[in-house]
Amino acid sequence: MEFKEFTAKNIDDAITEACEELMVTSDRLEYEVVSSGSAGFLGINAKPAVIKARIKEEKPVEVEAPKAESTDSKQFSKKDDSKKKNTNADSDNKPEAEDKKTSSIDGDDLVKKANDFLKDVFEAMKMEVVVNAKFNSQDNILDVELSGAEMGVLIGKRGQTLDSLQYLISLVVNKESSDYIHVKVDTENYRERRKATLENLAKNISYKVRKTRQSVALEPMNPYERRIIHSALQNDRYVTTHSEGDEPFRRVVVTLKK
Structure with missing residues (x-):
């Protein structure tokens, strides 16, 4: 399937547009970011985000028939048993190394950026809000949970204020990031x-x-x-x-x- 171009206010909305048109969930979507877009100043000279997307092609699973082990191979396996043990030891270490390379993004730094930004926003709004931000390095998702006495104000009409906060936090954490970070903001299980x-x-x-x-x-x-x-x-x-x-x-x- 050929890539199709999708345009929206931000990357998350462009991905959702693609999922909506192609009628698939996001885990079955293959996409490339063409442009992350920009918010401009007070909406002036704002540029939309652009992605190219298509449905992931599912590769057929190949099953190999078990092969009979010859006498020679048995003798060979005995001679090289020690080599196999070393190899297995190395392979056991590989997943651990790969896990460490799951994400090169500094999750603590992302959380700090989000917390600092929201602290300034809520101080300007004169609101006391508890912010609980966590970064999922495996999926590159920053989850931000807000709690407090005036959450109705933060949700806004049909969640528009919450969506705006989510968009602004996304701009902040993605400003200097080489990989795109998905941001999800929620309060009182509103989503x-x-x-x-x-x-x-x-x-x-x-x-x-x-x-x-x-x-x-x-x-x-x-x-x-x-x-x-x-x-x-x-x-x-x-x-x-x-x-x-x-x-x-x-x-x-x-x-x-x-």
């Missing part, structure tokens, strides 16, 4: 609660479309939320989904299958 709400909405809309036999256009959503709707109705026997419009007014349309 999971919002996902459950959208999945329930998708089922209700599906029932409405089947009953009225008329298409329904949902409210504008960000790429992540649109993807939840698409995934929830992907295997629906009666309806299909597609997206229409341009950002930030792009929305999901649910239609009856022919």
Whole structure:
């Protein structure tokens, strides 16, 4: 499958756009970052992020038939038993070395950058917020969990404030990083609660479309939320989904299958 180009406000949204159009989960997506984009100054001269993506090609697993061991090979194995032991000892050490090379990114430095940035933001907002940031070196994901007394303010309408914070933190930690760091910001399990709400909405809309036999256009959503709707109705026997419009007014349309 050929690579297709996807453009969005940031890398995460571009990846979500690709997953949405190709109808795959992110673990089955192969992509290359063409441009990380830039936020500009107060939105002026902002440049979008661009990626090239395609569905990963699954390689068939080759199974070799067991080979009969000849007498010569048995004698050879006895003679070189000590060599094999050394080789095995070396191979036992290899995974450990490879594990150490899983990521060359300084997780502690990333966490410090995120914490320092958020400290300044919350001081300017005069809010007391507890920040718990952790870096997953295996997946290159920085998870930021926020807690406090005024989390409704940080979530904002349909999570827009939380998304904005996530985008700004992504700019901060990726500014001098050679590898792209995914950033996830959450509070009070909002992401999971919002996902459950959208999945329930998708089922209700599906029932409405089947009953009225008329298409329904949902409210504008960000790429992540649109993807939840698409995934929830992907295997629906009666309806299909597609997206229409341009950002930030792009929305999901649910239609009856022919």
